[in-house]
Amino acid sequence: MIELGLTDGSFIDELIEITAQSLAQLEIQEHFNIVKELGRGKYGKVLLVTHCFKGTPMALKVLPKASTQLRGFLREYCISLYLSSHPCIVGLFGIAFHSKDHYCFAQELVSGKDLFAVIKPRVGIPEPSVKRCVLQIASALEFIHSHGLVHRDVKPENILLLDKNCCHVKLADFGLAQKRGTMIHYIRGTLPYMAPELCTLVLLEGQEEATAPPLHVEPSLDTWAFGVLMFCILTGYFPWECCTASDDFYQEFVEWCVLEEKATNEKDAPSLWKRFTPEAMEMFSRILALDAERRCTVGEVRLYVEKDWLKEETVPLDLSSDSDLYGHLTELAKLNIIVGVSVT
């Protein structure tokens, strides 16, 4: 029995070594019946399969060898496996293998939609469902962070629903997960869930190196993404496209944060945020603290869950169709991000 370090993520390297030594080679069709494709992401696809002998339905994540490094596949599989005991994290069967063209591992089948699919444009999802969902994701993220890991891809597409009212949800996709402290040197492309400190590492067209110093992966990156996700599912809009000086919506929020440091003032809330109660704004100011060091932990959302988050009469958004951010919800979800990482 190996001794596993529990809080610094070091056990992952040991699991990767062991798994690498025993990774079987087999062809998918020889062991599984492919029923249909369940979904597709930037890195691969997920197939609904049944085991040829046992008939067990599974969600098989299939990553092409041509675009996937073995080490990256093993890291995703080992991190997913280690965390899969949490009730709000997708379960695993302990089955991983490689075929001629793919790396694969079998996940528990979650039969509902993902959270992105149930967000009503410009409306979001009902506040009680948001709260149920947010509490479960906070619990999953606390579990991940307590093991010295960071998810790094918290977004509605990676939250799978077992029912349409979010009574039971599961966090999926550990393809970008890293040990806390891993260094990020640069990023290509942005997503609205990316924290401001991460956006400083975005490479512009033709640029080879980021001008900002490298960043350590910290749980505060997940906290920020969690805050953006909360905004998205409460409103059906993104709060901004990305956290840069050229994004007016983000700049409006930054200005509000500066004022909020002095005193909460409803009048000062940016147009997109006017629908929230002062209590919800206080919560957002802590979860989306611009300074990562001052950002609260995901679990602090529990302090606000008994309070109302949306005002009873929602203030209509003062947006022309051109600046309607919902248009970006689908487009931005498809953006590619390439993150350069090196382990310290």
Ligand SMILES: Nc1ncnc2c1ncn2[C@@H]1O[C@H](COP(=O)(O)OP(=O)(O)OP(=O)(O)O)[C@@H](O)[C@H]1O
């Ligand atoms: N266990 C599962 N059960 C049912 N459907 C699933 C399961 N896992 C993933 N899916 C579906 O497949 C889609 C893609 O899966 P996943 O996010 O793991 O792929 P990816 O290539 O890593 O995506 P991304 O581009 O977000 O990184 C999900 O959005 C979801 O709709």
